Amino acid sequence: MVKVSRNIQMVDLVSQYEKIKPEMDAAIQEVIQSARFINGPSVKEFQSDLEKYLEVKYVIPCANGTDALQIAMMALGLKRGDEVITANFTFAATVETIAFLGLVPVLVDVCADTFNIDIKEIEKAITPKTKAIVPVHLFGQCADMEPILALAKNHQLFVIEDTAQAIGANYTFADGTTKKAGTIGTIGTTSFFPSKNLGAYGDAGALYTNDEALAVKCRMIANHGQSKQYHYEVLGVNSRLDSIQAAILKVKLKYLDEYAVARNKAATYYDKAFSGNPKIAIPVRGKNSTHVFHQYTLKLNGVDRDKLKEHLASKAIPSMIYYPVALHSQKAYRHSVNEGKKYPVTDQLCASVISLPMHTELDEQTLKYITDSVLEFAK
Numbered sequence: 160m161v162k163v164s165r166n167i168q169m170v171d172l173v174s175q176y177e178k179i180k181p182e183m184d185a186a187i188q189e190v191i192q193s194a195r196f197i198n199g200p201s202v203k204e205f206q207s208d209l210e211k212y213l214e215v216k217y218v219i220p221c222a223n224g225t226d227a228l229q230i231a232m233m234a235l236g237l238k239r240g241d242e243v244i245t246a247n248f249t250f251a252a253t254v255e256t257i258a259f260l261g262l263v264p265v266l267v268d269v270c271a272d273t274f275n276i277d278i279k280e281i282e283k284a285i286t287p288k289t290k291a292i293v294p295v296h297l298f299g300q301c302a303d304m305e306p307i308l309a310l311a312k313n314h315q316l317f318v319i320e321d322t323a324q325a326i327g328a329n330y331t332f333a334d335g336t337t338k339k340a341g342t343i344g345t346i347g348t349t350s351f352f353p354s355k356n357l358g359a360y361g362d363a364g365a366l367y368t369n370d371e372a373l374a375v376k377c378r379m380i381a382n383h384g385q386s387k388q389y390h391y392e393v394l395g396v397n398s399r400l401d402s403i404q405a406a407i408l409k410v411k412l413k414y415l416d417e418y419a420v421a422r423n424k425a426a427t428y429y430d431k432a433f434s435g436n437p438k439i440a441i442p443v444r445g446k447n448s449t450h451v452f453h454q455y456t457l458k459l460n461g462v463d464r465d466k467l468k469e470h471l472a473s474k475a476i477p478s479m480i481y482y483p484v485a486l487h488s489q490k491a492y493r494h495s496v497n498e499g500k501k502y503p504v505t506d507q508l509c510a511s512v513i514s515l516p517m518h519t520e521l522d523e524q525t526l527k528y529i530t531d532s533v534l535e536f537a538k
C-alpha cells in the first residue's frame with residue numbers, strides 16, 4: 160500500500176491556504192494597514208459579494224453561526240414558550256439557541272437515507288404553539304424544502320434554515336426553479352467556522368433574507384439593538400464580523416464553487432470504492448438538492464465502528480463521529496425536550512455513522528490509501 164507524504168487530516172486548511180497565499184496575505188495585510196478592524200470596507204464588500212453569489216437581497220454578517228441562529232429568532236419576535244421544531248440529528252447550536260431564548264425546542268426524527276429532517280415528523284409535531292421550523296441542511300445537502308414551505312404556509316410558521324453545513328448547495332423545486340440553500344425560507348443562517356465549506360480563519364457567521372424589514376431588524380440586533388449610534392431601539396447583542404475575517408472570506412468566496420467540485424470529486428471516489436459493499440452504506444443524494452459534501456458520512460452495518468476507527472487511526476487516518484449522542488439524550492437538553500418521545504432513526508444513526516476525511520485537497524493517492532484501509536477492515 161502506498162504511503163502518503165503529508166499527514167491526512169479531516170480538513171486540510173494549510174494546503175488550501177498555500178495555493179492562494181499571495182492573494183490571501185495581501186488581503187489580510189490591507190486590513191492591518193488600514194487599521195479598520197471593525198466594520199472596515201472588507202465587511203461591506205464581502206456582504207455584497209455574498210448577496211450576489213446567493214442571489215439574495217440582504218446578507219447580514221455576524222460573529223458566528225450560533226449567533227446567527229439566535230439573532231434570527233430574536234428578529235422574528237419569537238417569545239418565551241413558543242415551540243420551535245428542529246432536527247434531533249444536528250450540531251448542538253441549533254437547539255442550544257432555541258433553549259437559550261426560553262423557546263421550547265421540539266426535536267423530531269430525521270430521514271434514514273439523507274440524514275435530514277423528516278417532513279412527516281414535522282407535521283406530527285405541529286401544535287397551536289408552534290411558531291417556527293428550523294430545517295438543518297446537514298452534511299452539505301438541503302432538507303426537502305418544498306414540503307416544508309407548504310407546511311409552514313398552512314400553519315403560518317417561520318422557516319429558519321440552518322445552512323452552516325451547506326453553503327452553495329442548490330435546491331430544485333418541482334417547477335424546475337432553483338434556489339441556494341438558506342435563501343428559500345423566511346431567513347437563513349450560516350457559519351464560517353474554519354472547517355465549514357466557506358471557512359474563515361477564526362469565528363464568523365451571517366444571516367440572509369429577502370425581507371427588508373427583517374434584514375434591518377437583524378442588523379440592528381447584531382449591533383446592540385442600535386438604530387443609530389447610542390440609540391437603542393431593541394434588545395440586541397454584540398455580534399460583528401471583523402474586517403480581517405471578512406477580507407479572508409471575500410478571497411475564499413471566489414473559490415467556493417471550485418471547492419465544491421473538489422469535494423464532490425473526493426465523494427465520487429469514495430462512493431465508487433464502497434458501493435456494493437453490504438457493510439457500508441454510502442451517502443444518499445437527496446433528489447432535489449445538490450451536495451456540497453461538508454461531511455462524507457458512511458453508515459456501517461455489521462462493522463464494529465470503534466474498532467474500524469482504531470484501525471484507521473493506526474494507519475494515521477483520522478475519522479469522526481458526527482454525531483455520537485442524539486440531542487434528546489444530552490444532559491443539557493433532556494429537560495427541555497418531550498420526555499418519552501422516541502427517535503429510532505436518530506438513535507440508529509448515532510450508533511452507525513462515521514465520517515471520513517473530506518476537504519478540498521484530497522488527491523487520488525490519499526483517497527486510495529483511505530478507501531483501501533477502510534475496505535481491508537470491512538471486507
Ligand SMILES: *Cc1c(COP(=O)(O)O)cnc(C)c1O
Nearest residue numbers: 223224225250252323324350352
Ligand atoms: C457549525 C454549526 C453551527 C454553529 O456555527 P458556529 O459558527 O460554530 O457558531 C450551527 N449549526 C450547524 C448545523 C453547524 O454545523
